[in-house]
Amino acid sequence: MAPPAVRLSGVTRVFGVAPALIRADLSVERGEVLLVRGPNGAGKSTLLRVIGTALSPTYGSGSVLGFDLVTGREEIRRRVELLAHRTRLYEDLTAKENLRFTSALYGLDAGRIDPVLRDVGLADAAGERVRGYSHGMRQRVAVARALLRSPELLLLDEPYAGLDEEGKDVVDRVILAARAEGRTVVLATHDPSRGTAATRTAFMDGGRLLPDLRAAGVR
């Protein structure tokens, strides 16, 4: 039987002296769409960044897709896409050039760049420098990058921020497509109208993952 997509055991992440994630225990099965809710500063972003190996845990252990969070991070990175607050785009490159760079780094088929840019509604602006894009357009390029990669585990940190309704629908379609293909998604969002594709909801507060989400009164 395949190991869970995510397994965290007592994971704590401290910045300086301030803990942002405290003794997190979490198991996410493959194919699940986990919705993580919580107020600002609850630790949602830190949780996703630890799972995505952008941050290493200060204490505790865990694995992602069967690979250890610390010793197997290169294997994890091949299989996981983290869509974060910062879109990680080069402002003086066009959307297409940014995706071409991603495709070269990951050894992907560059022939899929045009179709994914069409999917996120950026076909017309694909040749313009990202510097001139609105936040919503940048977010769409980041979503296109996730589509290009088709990762086994998709980590979405406030993916709806700055997007118009059409853009939010694009993100929802990405989540639904991932779910239909049996891929795993962990989604953190404030937007109460979104995340309907989730198969389970987790709630965070003060850096802690609450043990039973239903007990917290959250769907």
Add this chain to the structure above:
Amino acid sequence: MTLLGQTLTVAGKDLRIEMRGRYALGAVLPFAGTLLITFGLSLGPGRTLLQQTAPGLLWLAVLFASILAFRQAFQAEAEDGALEGLLLAPIDKAAVFLGKAAAVALELLVIEAVVVTIVTAMFGLSLGDAPLVLAGAFVLGTIGLAAVGSLFGVLAESPRAREAVFPLLVLPLTTPVLVAGVKATELAATGRGGEAGSWLSLLVAFDLVVLGVGTLVFGHLLED
């Protein structure tokens, strides 16, 4: 993809950004030109003094230019968290170090060609006696400067660190390049290029050490 392929991909991206924005060249060339003209005016019309000081002024201009070039190169990585994208990409992190060093080295060589032309015209620096020694000193020195800048640029991702910490880290470490570059240039310019072997060897050794250390440790510096 091989390490070479990854390195070329990173370098190509950096050069494309520079060609698009001309940030380093736009900021560095006027700075280097102003520096040299100011020194030329302050030293007065005495040709001997100008010729004696030219190698040092030339390398000082190159050194300060390299600091500006690296600040620009890493600003592109910091603007929207792009450096994290390189960290999370399944590539050898040494390719990021080598690619950024290669891109900045090429930019610096273009800048140096212009600066040497200015110095030659203003200070009467001779290029004809040992052009290969002069070219060797600049290529080797540039590789060393680029490698040091690429290694420490990653530590200066935040704007504040770029302004304050980066020069403090980089300037002392580049002293061997500065000394060897100045001496080799001086020897080449005064018709004693044949005596520059030891200075060129120092530059080769410096490059090998910094490139070796950078290749080994850059991934650790990039990680959280």
